[in-house]
Amino acid sequence: MTMSAWLAIRRIPSWVFPLAIGVLLIFLPAFGLGYSTTRNMQLACILALVVSGLNLSLGYAGELALGQAAMYAAGAYTAGLLSVHGHTDLIVQIVAAGAVALLVGLLTGIPGLRLGSWSLAMTSFFLVLLIPDILSIFSETTGGKNGLSGMEQATLFGSVIDSDSFYVVVVVVMIAWFAVLRNLVLSRHGVAFRTLKQSPVLASAQGISVYRMKLTGYAIGAIPAGLAGALFANTDLYISPMSFGFTFAMTVLAASILGGSASIYGALAGALIMQFGPNQSTEFQDYALIFYGIFLIIGGVLLSGGLAKFGKLAIEKLDRRAGYVPATPAVDPAAAGAGGGRIDGQLLVVDGLEKAFGGNKALNGVNLTARPGEVTALIGPNGSGKTTLMNMIGGFYRSDAGVIALGDGELQTLTSDAVARRGVARTFQTPNIPEDITVLESVQTGRYSTDRVSMVSAILRLPKYRRVVRDDRAEAMRVLDLVGLADQANEKASDLPLGNRRLLELARAVVARPALLLLDEIASGLDEDEILRLAELVRQIRASGGTVVLVEHNFDLVLKLADVIYVLARGEVIAQGPPEEIETNPRVLTEYLGISVEEVSS
Incomplete structure (x- = not known):
């Protein structure tokens, strides 16, 4: 690839590439893939939804939680029971499954995070171990160890969804969720999550409630697990409790680490590896612990940051060779809000x-x-x-x-x-x-508690959110210009020399x-x-x-x-x-x- 071609690629909006991959996945069966490959691709997309929830909690909020299998099971059984009782509309099932998974996330996250340290990981994992017992207690409803059967084929807007159409629905749901996750992670809330992961003390000093933010990350991460559960339940119209145990929990963790836990799309990469790799081996179950240990060591030690980090390093290398430099936002004091540089100090x-x-x-x-x-x-x-x-x-x-x-x-x-x-x-x-945040993003976190905006507004990119983002950028650039760092706004903040890092801290403190x-x-x-x-x-x-x-x-x-x-x-x-x-x-x-x-x- 020539460097001029690379520069042309870099000028394309970043959202175009994942959308193109999503569209390619939708039309993949048209290329003559067999039933087995299409089914595994469908299961990989479902697994990617679950992994993305773990990535939000672990990779962005910095809180290890192993309860995704429980939320996945909650979503699956919610959809399954609705289907058994005649509620076959897939939209109803997906919404209900997401809501139940969110509730399970809140119920496990509140006590786990209150206790602190590894308590959430242990609490959520303990819930996974309890799944068979919980299903056995309500065996008349859930089918217990025999599983839940008798589900009817899902419908959408009154029409029955055949197997080919259901594959498309699965991919579309995954694309829609990744769009939600992308908007959240790339918003001021996403920067707040990354700040929290690196330093809870700093996050707290920026007005970010450590407990509330971690609970939010964990609870939102439960939603895609519920969606995935509903889709999984409608894949074979049968739910086995064996699908939600320790092995699945380790599959999710391994996929997250291999793909890159602090990555939006690394969840899909990790899910594809796990679905088309060890999960295809009939002997894998006998040596599951050994294989997962190897995967976790490779992903956590040898591939720190997962495959997503290699992709990021490759992009940075090509950027250097091509001389690509992101455009620095212009300093516009007039857009920095009323009052110019006035600070209303208090006694x-x-x-x-x-x-x-x-x-x-x-x-x-x-x-x-x-x-x-x-x-x-x-x-x-x-x-x-x-x-x-x-x-x-x-x-x-x-x-x-x-x-x-x-x-x-x-x-x-x-x-x-x-x-x-x-x-x-x-x-x-x-x-x-x-x-892993830029100089500009670091300074913008200083305004996180100044002009508050909801995560829903950030995900939907509502007018209020866009206005707040413009004000954040304008104020941050004004202050960076004041401290002499405006020309380094897009550089990695942690790479600055000591003197500039102190200037950056001062800018972050005074921007609000x-x-x-x-x-x-x-x-x-x-x-x-x-x-x-x-x-x-x-x-x-x-x-x-x-x-x-x-x-x-x-x-x-x-x-x-x-x-x-x-x-x-x-x-x-x-x-x-x-x-x-x-x-x-x-x-x-x-x-x-x-x-x-x-x-x-x-």
């Missing part, structure tokens, strides 16, 4: 704050006031309580006593994501930049025009030129009306930037005042700078 008042870890008193009656249009600096030796205070203002620690008031409300009882939604933004001592901005050692590890650049940006934020609390070890930088300085030592404020007072305060010089009493006197 922060910390009164009598106390915090102890075991017997260690980290903060003891700390008082602090930060005003709009000022930089309030917080300095002190290591272990003095600075980071603890910042984490308490940000909602990551709960206070033992005292009040944290911002504007007309109090923060000390709120969770970190709720604090962020109240307008508190922050940077971190070590830049917290998720992998926060009521309070917490800056945690932003100059750490930077050279003199980068420090001067950061200092100028902080001055601009102050001039725009922002309320800034700065924790910094660079005393010279603090003296240049701060309007008011608070000095912490052993969890208590030992001095406060303007820079000219603090730099001559004997106690500060002794306890913070380590200057002896004799040197201070001289």
Whole structure:
């Protein structure tokens, strides 16, 4: 392939290629495929639906859940029972199956995620092991171990669906679901999922509820499993409980890892491999555990990222050879919303704050006031309580006593994501930049809780969603231009050098025009030129009306930037005042700078 041909291909909208593959799958039987191949292709499409649900939970939200087999079974038996009782309309069956699977996902996800860590994986997998027992308990309805039979052939708009037409229906349902998944994953919610997977702390600091977001990912991932179950039930008009056990659960996991769990279309690739590979072997069942172990090792270790990652690397290599560079969005300050660069900072008042870890008193009656249009600096030796205070203002620690008031409300009882939604933004001592998202996407996450829009609106690309996306992009580009990173908007954020990553964090924190901005050692590890650049940006934020609390070890930088300085030592404020007072305060010089009493006197 010539590089000019590759550049022409790259100018084609990305959605065209998967749609073309979907259309090809629809017409595949016209090429003279035998019954066996067509049937396996149909089962692979059904399996791909189940795998896509796992990908959303595991690959994007970062939560391992093994309950897709249970949701698949719930969808299958829902459709089967409806058919047995005369409700043969496939649309009714699919909708009911998706709803029941969603309910099962919520019922297993709520307690599993509340317990945390591996609890969801264990809870959901335990449900899979219980499937035979549950079916046996209701054997009069489900057929128990003998399976459910007596189903009637499905109908669509009053007409019976023959086998050839049913294959087309299966592929169309898969295409429709992948379109839904694509719109969700490529939306601001998809970036939020990826941020959550990389760093729950960062997600929470962006106003994203970690528990609610993970539950949402798991519950939405249950829906395609239910749809797949309904389609599977109508494939042979018979449902066997043996179809939903441990082997199937491992098939789904292996397909997800082989295809690429953090991939939209990797689910289909993995499903095709599993359906046309080991599932065709009659001896496979005898050695299922060994084969699945091999597949999981290959996919998880040797093929990190699955086949989708190889495809992505190949595209990137061709892009470099052809010199393809994605167009950088234009900076349009006029489109960035009303108010220009104005930041409506609010008054922060910390009164009598106390915090102890075991017997260690980290903060003891700390008082602090930060005003709009000022930089309030917080300095002190290591272990003095600075980071603890910042984490308490940000909602990551709960206070033992005292009040944290911002504007007309109090923060000390709120969770970190709720604090962020109240307008508190922050940077971190070590830049917290998720992998596999661009510089522009990283900054846009700072607006996630500012102008909220539902996932339904994102999936359907409703007018409100399109307006919010335009505002997100315009505001992000305005701020990137301010920090000097506009020309790197489409680059991978985690590949930036340290100085630019700190600038990126600052841009992400300020893009939402926060009521309070917490800056945690932003100059750490930077050279003199980068420090001067950061200092100028902080001055601009102050001039725009922002309320800034700065924790910094660079005393010279603090003296240049701060309007008011608070000095912490052993969890208590030992001095406060303007820079000219603090730099001559004997106690500060002794306890913070380590200057002896004799040197201070001289």
